[in-house]
Amino acid sequence: xxxxxxxxxxxxxxxxxxxxxxxxxxxxxxxxxxxxxxxxxxxxxxxxxxxxxxxxxxxxxxxxxxxxxxxxxxxxxxxxxxxxxxxxxxxxxxxxxxxxxxxxxxxxxxxxxxxxxxxxxxxxxxxxxxxxxxxxxxxxxxxxxxxxxxxxxxxxxxxxxxxxxxxxxxxx
Numbered sequence: 001x002x003x004x005x006x007x008x009x010x011x012x013x014x015x016x017x018x019x020x021x022x023x024x025x026x027x028x029x030x031x032x033x034x035x036x037x038x039x040x041x042x043x044x045x046x047x048x049x050x051x052x053x054x055x056x057x058x059x060x061x062x063x064x065x066x067x068x069x070x071x072x073x074x075x076x077x078x079x080x081x082x083x084x085x086x087x088x089x090x091x092x093x094x095x096x097x098x099x100x101x102x103x104x105x106x107x108x109x110x111x112x113x114x115x116x117x118x119x120x121x122x123x124x125x126x127x128x129x130x131x132x133x134x135x136x137x138x139x140x141x142x143x144x145x146x147x148x149x150x151x152x153x154x155x156x157x158x159x160x161x162x163x164x165x166x167x168x169x170x171x172x
Contacts, residue, residue: 065142
């Protein structure tokens with residue numbers, strides 16, 4: 001059972017990476033089209049700029065929610081690396097609880113706001129803003145699930161992301 005869940009998880013992660021790659025490809029093509037029309041044809045078009053911004057927003061939040069692993073996130077961990085295992089666990093528990101409270105508390109209002117934005121559309125592509133900003137709700141739910149899992153592991157005595165002291169000081 002556990003092996004099949006891991007297999008499904010790996011497959012889902014690969015599909016999330018595929019979505020991120022697709023978003024980056026669309027953003028890159030839109031950016032190139034924008035350059036060609038603006039500088040070679042002297043005919044600026046707005047939809048390419050809008051599409052680039054939309055795909056950037058989606059790729060950042062999608063990637064943070066589903067692609068970037070916990071140990072790949074950018075963080076300032078000098079204090080974390082300087083303390084012992086028990087204090088790391090405490091710091092992780094406090095951080096996870098803070099994230100859960102903040103994201104969990106803001107989720108209903110965020111979802112309401114996203115739903116409210118269905119009355120507005122983007123200027124060029126006419127995409128409803130509720131569709132556009134729905135990625136934030138997806139991101140927030142994914143972060144809540146991730147940190148609930150992290151908190152569960154920490155409360156069971158597991159310290160995630162053991163700091164490697166030699167790499168912290170050497171800049172590697």
